[in-house]
């Protein structure tokens with residue numbers, strides 16, 4: 134752990150409370166103290182009149198750090214979904230003060246692990262044989278520990294080096310309680326804020342999170358993405374070793390990469406951060422636009438870099454299928470954002486699945502513009518590959534005002550995951566000084582796919598969604614562009 138970073142001290146996994154009210158109170162108290170602190174600063178700032186802003190700035194800064202540390206400590210105490218939330222926040226330097234990112238990024242892969250004895254017993258129970266029978270070597274100290282599992286480096290008897298991902302025993306119960314509390318919390322939020330119905334968030338999480346606890350599902354997801362990228366050199370997915378895996382233990386190829394946000398290591402390897410960003414953006418464009426099956430959790434703990442550069446995708450616990458119709462609408466919407474055709478943008482925004490109370494055309498144009506239209510135009514103007522905090526603040530304020538007059542009655546559940554990926558990628562793009570605009574990458578890839586389809590039609594071949602990957606030599610898509618990076 135880096136100097137000056139918070140430590141988890143003597144805290145152990147087994148200290149996590151397993152009673153629902155206790156878990157709820159821990160989170161509630163933390164949020165209340167953070168919230169009251171911010172309110173107090175704003176109140177004093179107003180009272181001090183002109184001198185207020187200068188007075189408040191350093192105090193607010195201090196409160197950011199204090200709050201981030203409170204969140205961190207509570208996450209370590211409670212574990213479960215609070216760690217997941219912290220991981221998400223720790224990836225967003227584009228929307229959160231630096232202190233939050235500094236402190237919460239430690240939740241990506243540095244959470245207190247289970248002791249080796251517990252891990253060993255768990256593996257033996259899961260794989261139904263002594264650990265020595267499976268592994269020639271097994272490192273007692275994990276290489277990483279995250280929200281739901283810890284990962285150990287080991288060597289199989291045939292010499293293959295592997296990563297063994299071991300689910301924390303009892304985590305299912307903790308996650309279950311957290312989902313109940315989350316549902317309750319969202320019910321309260323719904324009563325406080327009537328401009329939107331948030332229940333779909335709980336419903337979506339109830340569907341996706343338990344799937345994350347099924348490592349067989351995760352292994353299949355990894356293999357599906359590996360197959361989609363089989364002919365692309367600069368995207369790597371670890372092989373799954375099924376013979377040594379179960380629902381709670383996943384054994385796979387060990388990949389000795391560097392964390393995507395480790396700037397110093399990338400520099401030592403002679404890798405430009407913006408080149409990594411380019412591969413990252415094209416990789417997610419390929420998954421979302423072309424393949425319709427995507428890794429839905431691109432936080433820095435789940436992304437590594439190998440010489441080349443090559444991008445390593447880890448942790449397929451959250452992956453999502455998008456139907457062709459939704460994809461087509463998403464592409465259409467993206468293109469209207471870039472072309473600035475407001476009428477078409479409003480229509481596409483509605484077609485995505487948004488519904489407002491008034492259900493009027495102008496309402497969708499205004500809301501679409503507030504949510505993302507203005508941000509998109511600003512990104513196109515500056516040529517930067519990401520949007521910055523002040524742009525999100527403006528967009529948030531504008532959307533809130535609009536929603537007060539005309540509340541949302543429906544939101545597309547697919548967009549929760551896609552939106553999250555956009556958010557995480559925007560944060561990472563900022564950390565990586567990206568010059569690759571995700572929306573432009575989407576639109577370009579869609580055009581290339583259309584051209585391929587037309588060409589395939591005129592050649593008398595059937596359209597093949599995986600054309601670029603299936604036929605790298607004549608491929609002309611974004612993945613080839615990422616390959617060009619290798620040749621440069």
Ligand SMILES: Nc1ncnc2c1ncn2[C@@H]1O[C@H](COP(=O)(O)OP(=O)(O)O)[C@@H](O)[C@H]1O
Pocket residue numbers: 241242276277278279280281282283284296298371385386387388389390433434435447448449450
């Ligand atoms: N195949 C692998 N090779 C090397 N390190 C890995 C591998 N898989 C996971 N890790 C390390 O373990 C950490 C946690 O693994 P991950 O699958 O992300 O678990 P979780 O679902 O708990 O987040 C990762 O952040 C990474 O540092």
Ligand SMILES: [Mg+2]
Pocket residue numbers: 279434435448
């Ligand atoms: Mg992870």
